[in-house]
Amino acid sequence: MKVTWEEPGWDDLGWERLAAGVGRCRLPVWDCTVGLVTGPGGALLIDAGSSLAEGAKVRLEAQALAGRRVDFLALTHAHFDHIFGSAVFAGAYVFAAGGAEGAFEKVGREALCADAVRNGLDVRAAEEAADTLVVPHREVRGALTVELNDGPEVVLRNVGPGHTHSDLAVLVPGDPTVVFCGDLVEESGEPQAGPDAVPSHWPTALDRLLALGGEDALYVPGHGAVVDAAFVRAQRDALASRFGVSRGPVN
DSSP states (O other): OOOOOOOOOGGGGTOEEEETTEEEEEOTTTOBEEEEEEETTEEEEEOOOSSHHHHHHHHHHHHHHHTSOOOEEEESSOOHHHHTTGGGOTTOEEEEETTOGGGGSHHHHHHHHHHHHHTTOOHHHHHHHHHTOOOOSEEESSEEEEEOSSSOEEEEEEOOSSSSSSOEEEEEOSSSOEEEEEEEEESSSOOOOOTTOOGGGHHHHHHHHHHHHOTTOEEEEEESSOBOHHHHHHHHHHHHHHHTOOOOOOO
16 A cells, blocks of 8 residues: 655745755754655655754754654764764664764764864854764765655765765755755855865766766755756866866766
8 A cells, every 4th residue: 555645845844845855954054954855654864963952953843844753864974064963863874975984983073073163163062962973874985775665765975085085975866856965065155175175086076976966956065055067067167276186087
């Protein structure tokens, strides 16, 4: 017997509908994106917010939209504004790109906490989030398909390094296809290259994104409005010029 499922009322909670069963929310302060893919038999969240309090708010909204608890959590990269809410998603199976494990160990947590405080997060909130940070259950080193039981099929793809040593993209095929890019793509400001960035590989990572989603996909930046392939291509070219990088082979 087929399960009857109704499309969530995205607008009612201030979320943006991108495709059937696919939406996202732009969080305050750092304008960070969280995404949700949901269907009758499962729900996958992309990123978790910048603190336990923000993560708890996202969790409640995601549960209301999906009509169930979040089953899977995909972390696009290990920066505090994307992962510090992860501990509130009890029972969720957590994915991250291969190579990110150092961020979840003691030294990595301390560095994330310091970065969060430097960027304006309350000290106690930063310490609590760092102390309870969830270690991913599985690292994605190539591509991995997650099935949501009668819902959209989701592909997790390690497309880095670029913005960090370990960048995970989330592809939701459909009409339109949606690609969650993490901070490999930013629309509301110039892409940020911190100490963990790998500028020499960033343009190639964007080539991988474009190959993954194709010309007609919607590309969801880690910060800012949804963009198209032309925007991603232009940002790739700008990064190559900024860092003096020649385009290499895409694999």
